Amino acid sequence: MPSPDESVRAASALARRLAEAVGKVLRGKQEVVELALVTLFAGGHLLVEDVPGVGKTTLARTLAACLGLDYRRLQFTSDLMPSDVLGGNVFDRDSSTFVFRPGPVFTQLLLADEINRTTPRTQSALLEAMDERRVSIDGVTHPLDESFFVIATQNPLDFHGTYPLPESQLDRFLVRTEMGYPPDEVEREVLARRRGRDPLAGVEPVVTTDELLAARRATEHVRMEPVLLDYLHGIVLATRRSPLIEIGASTRAALALEGAVRARALVEGRAHALPDDVKALAAPVLAHRIRPAVSGDERSDALRAIRTVVDELSVPL
Missing domain, CATH: 3.40.50.300 (P-loop containing nucleotide triphosphate hydrolases)
Structure with a gap:
């Protein structure tokens, strides 16, 4: 094994x-x-x-x-x-x-x-x-x-x-x-190249x-240091306190982000997660799980709110 x-x-x-x-x-x-x-x-x-x-x-x-x-x-x-x-x-x-x-x-x-x-x-x-x-x-x-x-x-x-x-x-x-x-x-x-041609022609399972x-x-098995987990948790907590957000991220959203961060580290070829993984995934994982306080384009407002929250938090070294 x-x-x-x-x-x-x-x-x-x-x-x-x-x-x-x-x-x-x-x-x-x-x-x-x-x-x-x-x-x-x-x-x-x-x-x-x-x-x-x-x-x-x-x-x-x-x-x-x-x-x-x-x-x-x-x-x-x-x-x-x-x-x-x-x-x-x-x-x-x-x-x-x-x-x-x-x-x-x-x-x-x-x-x-x-x-x-x-x-x-x-x-x-x-x-x-x-x-x-x-x-x-x-x-x-x-x-x-x-x-x-x-x-x-x-x-x-x-x-x-x-x-x-x-x-x-x-x-x-x-x-x-x-x-x-x-x-x-x-x-x-x-x-130029794909007129009348299936783009998947010749694709085989890898x-x-x-x-x-x-x-x-x-x-x-991807390692996640306690300080990084604190950083991730801090982002989730900040979504619940930000004036830009009416309903913040749930515990299930936090678990989803943690799992995604581990997976991104693996996709990037690492056995340990980094703050960059958290920053890269905060918006794609959390934005559709919150409700922004600003009325308008809800999707854009949610993305903007999450990015603002992330930018305002200090990144662990």
Whole structure:
């Protein structure tokens, strides 16, 4: 059995291999790719918000291909029902009994595409699955795959026909981020080279499911000094006291940030976490878990508030 340090080194090598493979498809998106890997290795789920056509679906497809995971895409629409997500019991005439027919959530990597185009009732159907990795139908619990990972995409709320995600649903996402437009030179290359060509053509798995699960376990061995834990806790406490924030980060948010920090250290090839890990992840992990005091663009206000809190705290040396 490998030692903790050996486990961390193996997981870091796996992260480099995966980042390189994904980066060949999603060029110029290193920050988004890193956040996706941090979320994946921390065992969380990822919410990507941006305008249509900037690569959100390609990110999910590329990760699934490089990981060799069973992949399902579910397009969320206004008429989608919870049973369309989870599945349900159907009557089987041959046996004269009800048989459970699993829905798209029974996969390893689920792309919940445009999740804010469906009603809150259907959005909440993912809650138990994301949090507990299981689904309850008619009193019977059905476990999901241990590697279950959700990438949800959503359009900005000022787009027509969108429903804001409820706070309880947002809290199930470890990281919320944006794709952004590609760098000019990368976009020009896409125009020149990819006409009529699948960007995932030739992509092969570079990681096995067992390696992924081992990497997740290895994050527990990443060292986090008490002074760094105090720094992280100080940021969480500051969100509850800042005049810029009406509702601060919860204990669950603090635990989420701690797990993400360990995962980022591993992705960066380190067996120990640094203040830079905390600073880099504070906004992506905490901003969607607070309520800013300023009315306006809630997403921008929340990001600004978290960054202000982080900037005002002294960084441990």
